[in-house]
Amino acid sequence: MIKQRLKQMLLDAARSAYEAGRLLSPDFPETSVEEPKIEAHGDFATNFAMAGASAQKMPPRKIAEAIADHLDDHEGIIEKTEIAGPGFINFFIRQTAWLPVLKEIHDKDHSFGAAGLGDGKKVQVEFVSANPTGPLHIGHGRGAVVGDTVASLLSFCGYRVDREYYINDAGRQIHTLGKSVYLRCLELGGKEVEFPEDAYQGDYIYEIAKSAIAEKGPGMLEKSEQEAVEICARYAAGQILKDIRVDLENLGVRFDSWFSEQKLYDSGRVDKALSFLEKKGLIYEKDDARWFAASRFGDEKDRVVVRKNGQTTYFASDIAYHLEKYERGYDRVIDVWGADHHGYVQRLSAAITAMGKSSGQFRVILTQLVNLLRKGRPVSMSTRAGRFVTLRDVTDEVGRDAARFIFLTRHHESPLDFDLEVAKAKTNDNPVYYVQYVHARISSIWKKATEERGIQAALPNGLELLCEPEEIRLIKQLARYPETVAVAAELMEPHRVAYYLMDLAALFHAYYNKHRVLTDDPNITEPRLYMIMAVQKIIRNGLGMLGVSAPETM
RNA sequence: GCGCCUGUAGCUCAGUCGGACAGAGCAACGGACUUCUAAUCCGUAGGUCGCACGUUCGAAUCGUGCCAGGCGCGCCA
Structure with missing residues (x-):
């Protein structure tokens, strides 16, 4: 990746500048290379000089000059560098340096961008887990889609992921x-x-x-x-x-396992978990009830696990459940809950800390509530009268793709207004079609290329002719896919992938409207076909990650 | 009262680790289809990033205090 190579070059340059006496200290800041918002500021920029100013006791621009003079670009990826503003170093990348990503996309195909972050570790994502006492509503739908997509992301990034539904069938x-x-x-x-x-x-x-x-x-x-x-x-x-x-x-959500709370009791797991904590001296008796010393692990207060009447609390079975998860060999456990359960996070975290697990091994993703609207007006949801719009009603009306995409175009901690009319609209109000349309358009071009021109395969010939600004922008966006997916997985923020796809789609549509792919000149047609087929693969991969279909025609 | 989430354009929302002049779609206005799908594109306009103070070369982003909305504070699940 170009960004990584620039980071390395910067560090090398700083070292050799220090050896040459141009820098005063070998104490360098962490190198951060980012993409400027404005194209005039280059393809990448670094604040290295500004961040290092205090250690060097030198003005940032002087540091930047020293580093720029010692950059060793033996691969020839840099067109030019500039020192700008308070001391940014801006890099302009040679256009041909972007091209290899196209071949990489074609070669790696479905696995392009797959990072080994997870290192084969076992992760469990538990989500939905609604009580089987009534139909699912739209809030469950959000949790389902977020959980499912987080699981897909982690799986793509090298974790061994299981999706589980916890059935509260006791109590x-x-x-x-x-x-x-x-x-x-x-x-x-x-x-x-x-x-x-x-x-x-x-x-x-x-x-x-x-x-x-x-x-x-x-x-x-x-x-x-x-x-x-x-x-x-x-x-x-x-x-x-x-x-x-x-x-x-x-909704396109499938679980690897359905876990029964009742079985925890039947198999004695709840008792076992309580005696496990008891042996550690973390359970005590007060007011005829039994308490877990949650406050010792950061919770506000201690919590009852066995009530005065001898019955265990929900919390007790949840402790047993999570203990059992780790015993099954999961290195990381992720729970997706509705935000109305957030008061519960600390006590369960406390219990898990008591089990000797680190904070990185347990994570709760809270999804905020969903307001269901129709034409901007709230849809009445009277649970008491038993009259409400179910998740099934919603998916039946708007379809799986639109429903999933809408859930994924918000940060999961943002409250979500879900408007049924907007979800059905086939306009840009509803970006799922905007993205899918790219896939369909490319299919259509390819069909025409094969049927009318007898083209058999997209080949990497004459790629250096891809030099229109719209082409370079498109290829740069393709190159961002791996990092986007990695960050989305790491932060467990699937919406990043959705936004990435919308950006990619916008660049493609703009390109499509300005330039023809199928031209009279085979020399230009070939590389363009090769490029748009790479775009199509990324669209397909990205939509697939989100559980959204990539149609050939629309 | 305490805790968590949210507050960015008229509306719905992005904004990475603190970076340069604040981003997109919709709505509004003006344009582009004898062309590979117009479910598209191009342009114009639109901002006190809830408010105030602080931290620093630099704050929508970090800290403190307020304001507003949502949710939670059971020996319920």
């Missing part, structure tokens, strides 16, 4: 679900029932009740209430989970 909510269904069953059987306010109100409960009667038989209702509720609970959770699976599949 009171499931019991409430069972009771809700049971009562609806009785109601359907003609009995007068009082339906409590804290039960699940939605119409889907009726649907489940109907099929429960059909499948389990009316005899179910003759058992004791406790037994019947239990049957209803398990049946309902199973049905809802089935629907959740379908909803996620529709």
Whole structure:
């Protein structure tokens, strides 16, 4: 990568300038090379001289001159350097130095830009994990897409990634679900029932009740209430989970494993985790309850793990779950939660620190809430009345590609306004089509090239003829792909890839409108075809990373 | 009251490790289709980066204090 080579050259230049007596100190700052916003400032610039001014006790411009004089560009990638402003060194790269990236893209194809950052380490990304007590809503959709894409990014960057869904199938909510269904069953059987306010109100409960009667038989209702509720609970959770699976599949999200909370209890894992902490002296008894000393690990206060009534808390099973994750051999564990759970982060982090794990081994990604709008007006979401727009409604209406792309064009910690009408619009309000259109346009050109001109393959001939400014800009953008993906993976910010693709698409459309690829001159047609096929590969790879399709025609 | 997130153009949002003159799309206005797909392109206009102070060669970015919106502060999940 050109940037890396420049960094090395700078460091070498600084050393030889010091040896030649032009610099006073061998203490150099960390070299930072970045791309200036303005093209007139060159392809790359460094603040090396300014950052080193205090150590050198010299004016920045003097330092910059010394370094510039000692630059050894034996590969010949630099056209010229300039010293500008308070002491920036600006580099102008020889245009032909950009061209090799095209061949690299063609050669490496799907794996272009794949970095070995992860070094084969095992990572688990746990996301969605919605309670199986009702349909998914749009907020779950956001978490699903962010989690899925973070997993893809990490996987591309050399981690061994598993996607997991944690099923909260133990505890009171499931019991409430069972009771809700049971009562609806009785109601359907003609009995007068009082339906409590804290039960699940939605119409889907009726649907489940109907099929429960059909499948389990009316005899179910003759058992004791406790037994019947239990049957209803398990049946309902199973049905809802089935629907959740379908909803996620529709969004292009698939999990490697579905982990049951109930199994943690059944296998004694919760007790095991608590005694593990107890042995470390981190569990104590107070007010007839048992507490974990979370405050010793940065949490505000200690937290109850076993209640006065002898039942464990959700926190206890979560500790057991995370302990189990590490026991399964995951080096890093990533949880994607809705922002409404952020109060929970510290206590779980505390528990994980208590397990002896470092902060780098656990990360919670919080996704902010989604406001669902239609034509700028909030869509009413009354959970109490059981009347709300589900995730399925949304994907059915706007489609997977648009839904995913919209979730990924915001930083996940920014609240998101999701407007159904905008999501359906096939205009630039909806950049997914803008990006996909590049792919389709290139397919169309290629089709024409093969069918009408008998061209068989894109070959790297005459690339030095790619010297239009729009061509150089496009190729430079292609060269940015590896770094974009690496940074997105490292920071777990998938939106960076989406923005990268929009920028690439803009450069391509601008190029397309100004220059023809298929010309009467084969000498110019060949390299241009080679270039746009590289663009197409990056678009395809990038969209694929985001779980968005790359259509041949639109 | 305490904690977390957010605040950038009329709207929706980017802005990397503190870098040079603040970025895109939409909306507005004016242009470009006998051409490889106009789901496109070109141009114009649009800013107190919530406010104030501080840190320094340099702040949308870091620190402190305010303001506004969202969320959270259970022996709920």
